[in-house]
Amino acid sequence: SQTIHQWPATLVQPVGSPLSLECTVEGTSNPNLYWYRQAAGRGLQLLFYSVGIGQISSEVPQNLSASRPQDRQFILSSKKLLLSDSGFYLCAWSRQRNTEAFFGQGTRLTVV
Protein backbone atom coordinates (compact mmCIF):
# COMPACT_ATOMS: atom_id res chain seq x y z
CA SER A 1 0.00 0.00 0.00
CA GLN A 2 1.02 3.58 -0.52
CA THR A 3 1.88 5.91 2.32
CA ILE A 4 2.92 9.52 2.53
CA HIS A 5 5.11 10.89 5.26
CA GLN A 6 5.47 14.54 6.11
CA TRP A 7 7.55 16.08 8.86
CA PRO A 8 7.83 17.78 11.21
CA ALA A 9 4.25 17.94 12.51
CA THR A 10 4.77 21.31 14.14
CA LEU A 11 7.45 23.95 13.76
CA VAL A 12 8.07 27.34 15.32
CA GLN A 13 10.63 29.45 13.51
CA PRO A 14 11.80 33.05 13.90
CA VAL A 15 11.36 35.57 11.12
CA GLY A 16 14.30 35.50 8.73
CA SER A 17 15.26 31.91 9.46
CA PRO A 18 15.41 29.21 6.77
CA LEU A 19 12.80 26.49 6.29
CA SER A 20 12.90 22.94 5.06
CA LEU A 21 9.85 20.68 5.10
CA GLU A 22 10.19 17.19 3.74
CA CYS A 23 7.66 14.83 2.24
CA THR A 24 8.20 11.29 1.04
CA VAL A 25 5.89 8.79 -0.60
CA GLU A 26 6.24 5.03 -0.36
CA GLY A 27 4.69 2.23 -2.33
CA THR A 28 4.35 3.93 -5.69
CA SER A 29 6.57 5.28 -8.44
CA ASN A 30 6.50 8.50 -10.44
CA PRO A 31 3.74 10.12 -8.40
CA ASN A 32 2.50 13.64 -8.97
CA LEU A 33 3.50 15.59 -5.85
CA TYR A 34 1.95 18.72 -4.39
CA TRP A 35 2.53 21.29 -1.67
CA TYR A 36 -0.50 23.14 -0.33
CA ARG A 37 -0.91 25.80 2.32
CA GLN A 38 -4.02 26.21 4.40
CA ALA A 39 -4.32 29.53 6.24
CA ALA A 40 -6.69 29.78 9.20
CA GLY A 41 -10.31 29.89 8.03
CA ARG A 42 -9.35 29.59 4.39
CA GLY A 43 -9.24 26.89 1.78
CA LEU A 44 -6.28 24.96 0.51
CA GLN A 45 -3.97 26.96 -1.73
CA LEU A 46 -1.73 25.11 -4.14
CA LEU A 47 1.88 26.27 -3.89
CA PHE A 48 3.86 23.84 -6.02
CA TYR A 49 3.36 20.67 -7.97
CA SER A 50 5.75 18.25 -9.63
CA VAL A 51 5.20 15.59 -12.26
CA GLY A 52 8.74 14.23 -12.11
CA ILE A 53 12.24 14.55 -10.70
CA GLY A 54 13.51 18.10 -11.04
CA GLN A 55 10.21 19.29 -12.54
CA ILE A 56 8.60 21.95 -10.38
CA SER A 57 5.70 24.23 -11.24
CA SER A 58 4.74 27.15 -9.06
CA GLU A 59 1.15 28.27 -8.81
CA VAL A 60 1.68 31.51 -6.92
CA PRO A 61 4.67 33.82 -6.46
CA GLN A 62 5.94 33.68 -2.92
CA ASN A 63 8.80 33.46 -0.54
CA LEU A 64 8.98 29.70 -0.87
CA SER A 65 10.59 27.22 -3.24
CA ALA A 66 10.27 23.51 -3.84
CA SER A 67 12.58 20.78 -5.02
CA ARG A 68 12.22 17.14 -6.01
CA PRO A 69 15.65 15.54 -5.72
CA GLN A 70 14.27 12.00 -5.89
CA ASP A 71 11.20 10.41 -7.44
CA ARG A 72 9.31 10.15 -4.17
CA GLN A 73 10.75 13.06 -2.24
CA PHE A 74 9.39 16.59 -2.28
CA ILE A 75 10.92 19.42 -0.27
CA LEU A 76 9.49 22.84 0.56
CA SER A 77 12.06 25.49 1.42
CA SER A 78 12.57 29.10 2.23
CA LYS A 79 15.77 31.09 2.67
CA LYS A 80 14.15 33.69 4.94
CA LEU A 81 10.77 33.15 6.53
CA LEU A 82 8.19 35.91 6.80
CA LEU A 83 5.40 36.22 9.34
CA SER A 84 2.94 35.66 6.51
CA ASP A 85 4.44 32.21 5.88
CA SER A 86 2.70 30.90 8.98
CA GLY A 87 0.10 28.30 8.20
CA PHE A 88 -0.70 24.63 7.82
CA TYR A 89 1.33 23.02 5.04
CA LEU A 90 0.14 19.85 3.39
CA CYS A 91 1.98 17.54 1.04
CA ALA A 92 -0.05 15.34 -1.28
CA TRP A 93 0.44 12.84 -4.06
CA SER A 94 -1.66 11.44 -6.87
CA ARG A 95 -1.11 8.83 -9.56
CA GLN A 96 -2.19 11.13 -12.36
CA ARG A 97 -3.17 14.75 -12.68
CA ASN A 98 -6.91 14.44 -12.11
CA THR A 99 -7.05 11.38 -9.90
CA GLU A 100 -7.56 11.31 -6.18
CA ALA A 101 -5.01 13.17 -4.09
CA PHE A 102 -3.72 11.56 -0.90
CA PHE A 103 -2.58 13.97 1.77
CA GLY A 104 0.08 13.84 4.43
CA GLN A 105 -0.68 14.73 8.02
CA GLY A 106 0.47 18.31 7.61
CA THR A 107 2.96 20.65 9.25
CA ARG A 108 1.80 23.50 11.44
CA LEU A 109 4.33 26.30 10.87
CA THR A 110 4.33 29.33 13.13
CA VAL A 111 6.70 32.14 12.27
CA VAL A 112 7.38 34.39 15.24
Added chain:
Amino acid sequence: KNQVEQSPQSLIILEGKNCTLQCNYTVSPFSNLRWYKQDTGRGPVSLTIMTFSENTKSNGRYTATLDADTKQSSLHITASQLSDSASYICVVSAEQAGTALIFGKGTTLSVSS
Protein backbone atom coordinates in the same frame (compact mmCIF):
# COMPACT_ATOMS: atom_id res chain seq x y z
CA LYS B 1 -13.04 31.88 -13.22
CA ASN B 2 -13.07 28.38 -11.75
CA GLN B 3 -14.50 28.52 -8.24
CA VAL B 4 -15.95 26.20 -5.63
CA GLU B 5 -18.29 27.65 -3.02
CA GLN B 6 -19.40 25.72 0.04
CA SER B 7 -22.20 26.37 2.48
CA PRO B 8 -22.75 26.70 5.29
CA GLN B 9 -19.36 27.88 6.52
CA SER B 10 -19.99 26.14 9.84
CA LEU B 11 -22.66 23.95 11.32
CA ILE B 12 -23.50 22.63 14.79
CA ILE B 13 -25.78 19.62 15.20
CA LEU B 14 -26.72 17.18 17.91
CA GLU B 15 -25.41 13.67 17.86
CA GLY B 16 -27.72 11.34 15.97
CA LYS B 17 -29.14 14.04 13.73
CA ASN B 18 -28.72 14.23 9.96
CA CYS B 19 -27.22 17.13 8.06
CA THR B 20 -26.51 18.21 4.49
CA LEU B 21 -23.57 20.23 3.25
CA GLN B 22 -23.69 22.09 -0.04
CA CYS B 23 -21.13 22.69 -2.78
CA ASN B 24 -21.65 24.89 -5.85
CA TYR B 25 -19.01 25.14 -8.53
CA THR B 26 -18.28 27.06 -11.69
CA VAL B 27 -15.48 24.81 -12.89
CA SER B 28 -15.39 24.07 -16.58
CA PRO B 29 -14.76 21.75 -18.26
CA PHE B 30 -15.73 19.50 -15.37
CA SER B 31 -13.84 16.27 -14.72
CA ASN B 32 -14.87 15.02 -11.28
CA LEU B 33 -15.89 16.11 -7.82
CA ARG B 34 -14.60 14.84 -4.50
CA TRP B 35 -15.56 15.31 -0.90
CA TYR B 36 -12.81 15.20 1.71
CA LYS B 37 -13.00 15.05 5.49
CA GLN B 38 -10.29 16.91 7.38
CA ASP B 39 -9.93 16.39 11.11
CA THR B 40 -8.40 19.31 12.99
CA GLY B 41 -4.65 19.45 12.48
CA ARG B 42 -4.63 16.52 10.05
CA GLY B 43 -4.53 16.07 6.32
CA PRO B 44 -7.76 15.66 4.31
CA VAL B 45 -9.03 12.15 3.66
CA SER B 46 -11.17 11.30 0.66
CA LEU B 47 -14.81 10.32 1.27
CA THR B 48 -16.24 10.08 -2.24
CA ILE B 49 -15.39 10.87 -5.84
CA MET B 50 -17.97 11.34 -8.59
CA THR B 51 -17.66 11.80 -12.31
CA PHE B 52 -20.04 13.61 -14.66
CA SER B 53 -22.29 10.60 -15.15
CA GLU B 54 -22.76 9.76 -11.47
CA ASN B 55 -25.66 11.25 -9.52
CA THR B 56 -25.10 9.72 -6.12
CA LYS B 57 -22.47 7.79 -4.25
CA SER B 58 -22.43 6.48 -0.72
CA ASN B 59 -19.67 5.69 1.74
CA GLY B 60 -21.22 4.34 4.93
CA ARG B 61 -23.22 7.13 6.55
CA TYR B 62 -21.99 9.62 3.95
CA THR B 63 -23.98 10.10 0.73
CA ALA B 64 -22.86 12.53 -1.93
CA THR B 65 -25.04 13.75 -4.79
CA LEU B 66 -24.08 15.53 -7.96
CA ASP B 67 -26.20 17.57 -10.36
CA ALA B 68 -23.90 18.38 -13.26
CA ASP B 69 -26.56 20.52 -14.94
CA THR B 70 -26.89 22.94 -12.05
CA LYS B 71 -23.28 22.39 -10.97
CA GLN B 72 -24.24 21.52 -7.43
CA SER B 73 -23.23 18.77 -5.07
CA SER B 74 -24.31 17.87 -1.57
CA LEU B 75 -22.92 15.67 1.16
CA HIS B 76 -25.52 14.13 3.44
CA ILE B 77 -24.45 12.70 6.77
CA THR B 78 -26.86 10.31 8.42
CA ALA B 79 -27.13 9.63 12.15
CA SER B 80 -24.18 11.88 12.98
CA GLN B 81 -21.56 10.82 15.47
CA LEU B 82 -19.14 12.85 17.56
CA SER B 83 -16.34 11.63 15.32
CA ASP B 84 -17.99 13.36 12.36
CA SER B 85 -16.82 16.68 13.79
CA ALA B 86 -14.41 17.93 11.14
CA SER B 87 -14.05 20.18 8.14
CA TYR B 88 -15.60 18.86 4.93
CA ILE B 89 -13.99 20.06 1.74
CA CYS B 90 -15.44 19.92 -1.76
CA VAL B 91 -12.83 19.61 -4.51
CA VAL B 92 -13.61 19.89 -8.19
CA SER B 93 -11.25 18.75 -10.88
CA ALA B 94 -11.10 20.49 -14.25
CA GLU B 95 -9.83 19.18 -17.53
CA GLN B 96 -7.05 21.64 -18.13
CA ALA B 97 -3.32 22.01 -17.91
CA GLY B 98 -1.69 21.96 -14.51
CA THR B 99 -3.00 20.34 -11.38
CA ALA B 100 -6.61 21.42 -12.07
CA LEU B 101 -7.86 20.77 -8.51
CA ILE B 102 -10.05 23.58 -7.21
CA PHE B 103 -10.74 23.47 -3.48
CA GLY B 104 -13.67 24.91 -1.60
CA LYS B 105 -12.99 26.57 1.74
CA GLY B 106 -14.81 23.81 3.57
CA THR B 107 -17.68 23.49 6.01
CA THR B 108 -16.78 23.04 9.65
CA LEU B 109 -19.14 20.57 11.28
CA SER B 110 -19.42 20.25 15.04
CA VAL B 111 -21.41 17.35 16.46
CA SER B 112 -22.33 17.74 20.12
CA SER B 113 -23.77 15.26 22.59
